[in-house]
Amino acid sequence: MNTEPRNCDLCQLPIEVPGYELKTVSGVKQFCCEGCQGIWQMLHEDEILKEEPS
DSSP: OOOSOOBOTTTOOBOOSOOOEEEETTEEEEOSSHHHHHHHHHHTGGGBOOOOOO
16 A cells, blocks of 8 residues: 555645546546646546446
8 A cells, every 4th residue: 555645636735635536548647626636627638538337
């Protein structure tokens, strides 16, 4: 398990609350909040991998 602190892939602030992430063509992007996730998603929507229906 990796316990090294991660920084937001948009604003570079430390990620204190896990769960805001997107799977992309270049790997998993992690964000500090829903706002950063939404902004990144709008700017890079062509890079996001579609979720497979279960």
